[in-house]
Amino acid sequence: MRLVVATCTVQYTGRLTAHLPLAKRVLMLKGDGSILVHSDGGSYKPLNWMSPPASLEECEPTEEQTDAGASRVWKVTHKKTGDALTVQLHEVESDQSFELGIDPGLVKDGVESHLQEMLADQIETLGDGFRLWRREYMTAIGPVDILAQDSDGATVAVEIKRRGGVDGVEQLTRYLELLNRDPKLAPVSGVFAAQEIKPQARTLAEDRGIRCLVLDYDEMRGVESNVPRLF
Missing domain, CATH: 2.70.180.20 (Protein Yojf; Chain: A;)
Structure with a gap:
């Protein structure tokens, strides 16, 4: 340069x-x-x-x-x-x-693969009694990020995004429709998990019976968050 x-x-x-x-x-x-x-x-x-x-x-x-x-x-x-x-x-x-050499490129912190890995390791983030069944559970239309079981043994499909928009909710909806056709898995409920969930996406998810979960990336990796708390 x-x-x-x-x-x-x-x-x-x-x-x-x-x-x-x-x-x-x-x-x-x-x-x-x-x-x-x-x-x-x-x-x-x-x-x-x-x-x-x-x-x-x-x-x-x-x-x-x-x-x-x-x-x-x-x-x-x-x-x-x-x-x-x-x-x-x-x-x-x-x-x-200046000779700068080859740049390795931008490495984003908190990408979906990192969030998926941490949520799988901390599956209790979804709720007490949750157990991990499988990551990247393959379906005919693509892999579900996480398949888990709740405290009652019911199947839960989790879709993970950095920023949750309407497209992510639609994607999870398609997975749920497909998974619920399998008698070994049904009934399957959904969790839409993201670091940030847009209001339109939250409204659509809740209207379809999908639970929304905001992930605190810093807290999950053991770093104190800069977000102010009341207590």
Whole structure:
């Protein structure tokens, strides 16, 4: 990655035209061919950018550009669309390159597989007397996250989401309809478990006789939650 801090102008031409007047900015050139133009404000969003695949050509400024104060000119061209980003560099304060290597990617904490694993290990979260029957119980339309038995020995199907929406309730409803056709399992009730359950999803679930359970991920992994409690 190459990071350049410079006073510059930026002109975008192609499917649209946009211009950034002379100001000090950070120019980020990435190994994938993209370039991003950042200011000190505006949060994480760049002021302008060129997505890959793109090529960078460093040019000598024209007489007109030199008269305007440019010392270097970059022309970044998109290889498919032909759109161009022209950067006129006036005063360059920093120009550094870094080898970052291959990034392993974002690892999300509290993904559904983690929640499923922890809930299976802490099946009593569903209620006193609950027992785990099986994780990833396979059906003809996909796996049920957790199949358990309550204190009376009745079958309970659990669908787990990070953020519970209407689609998740519909998914659990289909599982319940299928499972209740099996005389060895029926009657099967449902639990919709998530870190956050949207109001519409809760209303739909309760209307269908499905119990909603909000999971506290921090509490389940033994970390004190930042959520204020009354007691």
